[in-house]
Amino acid sequence: MKVEIKKAVTLAYTLTDTDGNILDKADANEPFMYLHGTGGVIPGLEKALDGKAVDDQLTVNLKAAEAYGDYSDKLTSDVPKTMFEGVEEKDMFVGAQFHAETDQGMQVVTVKAINEDTITIDGNHPMAGKDLNFDVTVLAVRDATEDELAHGHIHAGGHDHKHDEGDSCCGGGCGG
Ligand SMILES: [Zn+2]
Structure with missing residues (x-):
């Protein structure tokens, strides 16, 4: 089965920046x-995965603009x-x-x-402005269920969950 639209895809990956620092990873235990x-994944990566099959390995180098976008001062x-009332002092720090x-x-x-009176916040994605390298292995590909297609995301672990009317579908993160 090939990776294509409406397939549920399971990946292992290591994400590094151009200096080789590991920014994120998922392995077979926690794919x-x-x-x-x-x-569901950034466009450049999705494009690279299109048509791939189980056990395929690929390295995808993405420029910031194809990944999480260029860094914008406007954000x-x-x-x-x-x-930020209610945030404990120890939780309030740069970063x-x-x-x-x-x-x-x-x-x-x-x-x-x-x-003194304000907090400067940055709405850029933490990986904005970074060129990224993904080392990806396709672990599994299956047809998405009707529920998953309706929700627009995967329900990992087989848990069946209901969304209330107007619910933003668990913030899109119910698969995690
Ligand atoms: Zn859902």
Whole structure:
């Protein structure tokens, strides 16, 4: 079976930056699963996987623009410290990441600077601006279930879950 649209794909991968630092990895014990053709992985990687089969290994080098995008200064902003009321002091540091509700939906923001009355937050993806290398092995390919196709993502571990009406489908992360 080949990787194509509407297939559930299981991968092992090692993600490194251009200096060879490992940024992320998934192995056979804790593989990564996604629904092909739905933007479940970054476009450049999805394209490279198209038509591949089980046991295929590939190395995919992606420029930042094809991966998580170029770094944009426009995505940083100063917000009042009061927005982080309730966050413990030990959790507030440069580099800390928070989920924030934005116009584009739920987003991860990174604390870039802590100022007197404001916090400078950075809405860029943590890997924005980085050229990435993926060493990928295709571990499994199967047909996605109807539920998975309806939800637009994989239900790993066979757990059957229901989404309430208007629920944003567990933030897209119910497979994890
Ligand atoms: Zn779901």
